[in-house]
Amino acid sequence: MAPPDGGATTRGATVRLALVGSPNSGKTTLFNALTGMHAKTGNYPGVTVARYEGSTRVNGIAVVVEDLPGTYSLDPISIDEEIVADRLDPNRSHESAADVALSTAPDGLLVTMDATVLHRSLGLLAQVLQTEIPTCVVVTFTDELARRQGTLDFDALRRALGVPVVTVVAGRNSDLAALRGLLANPSDWDAPIVLPPTATRELSAWVGSVLAAARYEVPQIDERTRKVDAVLLHPWWGSLIFFATMFAFFQVIFTVAAPLQDGIETFFAYLGSLVDTYVSNPWLGSFLSDALLGGVGGVLVFVPQIALLFLMISVLEGIGYMSRAAFLMDKVMSTAGLEGRAFVALLSSLACAIPGIMATRTLPSARDRLATMMAAPLMTCSARLPVYILLIGLLVPTGAGWGPVSTQGAVMFGLYLAGAVAAMAAAWIASHVGRGAGPLLPFYMEMPPYRMPSVRSVATSVWGSCKTFLQKIGKIILGTTVVLWLLLNLPAQNDAEMQAAGIDTSNAAATSEYVLNNSYAAGVGKFVEPVFDPLGFDWRINIGVVASLAAREVFVATLGQVAAAQDPENPSTALQEMTVVDGPRASQPLFTAPVVAALLAFFIFALQCVSTIAVLRRESGSWKWPTIAFTSYFALAWVAAFAANRIVGALM
């Protein structure tokens, strides 16, 4: 049965193993326990499915373990499952052997089976055994089995299956020792003499026989889960608790993240002041503090929100609540052509579309993934908040309201609602128009028992998402900030030129206004005037809009720069008093109600975020969809802004 020379020695003494199992079977927890948190992440070639590989040493032999995506069957209906089936194909050949490791099947497989769901798990095992790759079964959650007064004879199971069987309880290192001992020599593992059947009727008979031989019984259901679900999935109580949880979700992201974000901003302001003190060249100083520090700070300031978001998502997922949430929301989501799990991605987009779009990886259907990705940028993300706050402040006086309801709050709520409705509509269009993007998948969702998530899995998830954000997206934000700074501050003006133009060079506000008005950015602003004129924007607002492509908050910063240029002491008053410079409305206030309304409408819909465009490109695999999103949302934003301008103007 075993070849005379173990595969390990022929390939330079590295053993490659793969972890196979259904979702919720404890596979990733086992992976983390075996390999520590040093998993290399990347993607499988040509698709947007994450790949996790880690390593460990057993008796001096290097063992590389790959955590394959969870799958219910090797008869795949989603991209994730196709990857698993392909990966286990021993006769594969690949056009590009770029990654030698990927072009051959693993040396051995570890199949995780949840002891409380053995009946279904054996079906997957039977399929995996068809690949004839050395297989070892790892039975997980045996503690839950014991809690439910269940029985399982592991020795009998081993005899019935013909492969090694080990048991592991998550978090118990003692169990791992038995498993680790096996890892180095997969070619020595026992294999079944006759493979299990694949035909459905014979398979059912085989599973029944194996379970009877192993004296498998689970007399009691999981009482704890049953009782909790009676409340959490109750049509009334369940929905109420669900909305309360989602509300708390948000409160945490905003209120807990806020002090952390303030801390980061303060730190960077401090660094900025250091630059001011120690760097004598004003041009270099400005570059360092505004462009570089501003850029890096602008990236890091997202991290608390992303970390908190992924922390809560992975805790809720680990406990098992996410599937309940998706269950409750499925009907609503289906009106937009989506499924319940898309709710989490859209919800996350309320903090930032980037993790929201990344979260669509949990959707098995490629069509749903795409539709959700296209909808995510329309959800009111937290970057829009500073813009909304600024603009609402210009539109509505602070004290206005009826009783406890403030008008400003009501307008804000209306903006959020508009974003959500637009997102659902976009999803509906994308899922019906994009019919060619994949087959209509049947909807099913396992409701796992409530469990305590492992700290390590949660930590890995948070760290992984932050790392992706910093490495991939951070570069873009930093790059765009630098480019923007250059556009706003070049061409550099020297004192002689400015004096010739009549500027008092000792007045810092006057010089910066002059630089801004003659910068390349101003050139761009004036160049796009014909597009934005009907909306009531002038070239200064245009600079803000163009600049906000880097990140929406930049709009506020840019306007702030413009305003500070005019009146460094009171930038907010300066904004309100800003007047149109030339043209038919010269000397009239710039930020009139119709203009502000138009700006608000514009920002609801426009995809003003290169980072989102970049993530859309990565996750959808081509430039097609981000381009469609950008152009159609821009058109929508323009029309909405135009309408807002005219309607509000008529109401005044």
Add this chain to the structure above:
Amino acid sequence: MTPVATHPEAVPGDDRALRWVTQAGLFEFIGEIAHAPDALQALVDDGTLVRVEVEPAAVLTSIGLGRTWRDEGARVRTAICTALETPLMWVARDPGELDDIVRMAVVDAIAGDSGKFIRSHGGEVELVSVHGGDVQVRLGGACEHCPAFAFTLSSRFEADVRARCPRVGKVKSIQGGACDTTPSGPKSWIGRVTARRG
């Protein structure tokens, strides 16, 4: 018809043999067969299988010369599954008696889990006699000094025997008294072994 549940297990020490484990009590005999239902008989006739032996809860087969389980396994499985649906059409070479089956079941049980359990607690169990389907065993060692223990043990042991041969009669221990159990007696509360129904 639903195929009878069965799965193959390796036979230690003989890699040309395979034991097809199935539910107990399908057959009223044990030992080599003279004739099997067509699907299975065909495999014997063409040399794929050289041995087909019935056990209390399994069918033991050996693959023929020049054949491998790898090539023939699926065919053998299908044939056995079909053949097991009609157990009455299996003809024994030597019909034997109920007692032979019961004896084999007891020997199996002694070698199996409940016997190991007894021995692991310092006890012993040995077969004394089988007559008319009734079994007498002797429980020794630690069992002698623990009447309650012996009672539940024998009930677990009896369940094991019954799982292999549902038609077994009474299982008694020679020490007498407390270990007297009947087929409809109480099940042990120590082991949660379920007796399979034939």
Add this chain to the structure above:
Amino acid sequence: MSAVSVTLSSRTIDSHDAPGCTGWTSLADLGPGNSGVIVDLCDSADPATARRLFDLGFAPGTSIEVLRRAPMADPVVYRVAGYEIALRRAQARCIQVSITV
């Protein structure tokens, strides 16, 4: 597709003969609290869906229990093969069940 996937995708689902079964009903028509034995999966409409349901544990001959419905009656949580899973009405319609009292 891998060789194993090709073999698996040509599977058909055979129905289960339930002795003494009086009539079949679609799982979509069973309300919470009912239980039964799965008799057949209709693979005429979409064989891939039927095979997936089989791989999820909805095999002919397995018992199934209807647990609870979502608000607005869809999807519904079932207990099958020892675990709980939610299906939409559209998928539940494919599953024929013989009710056990």
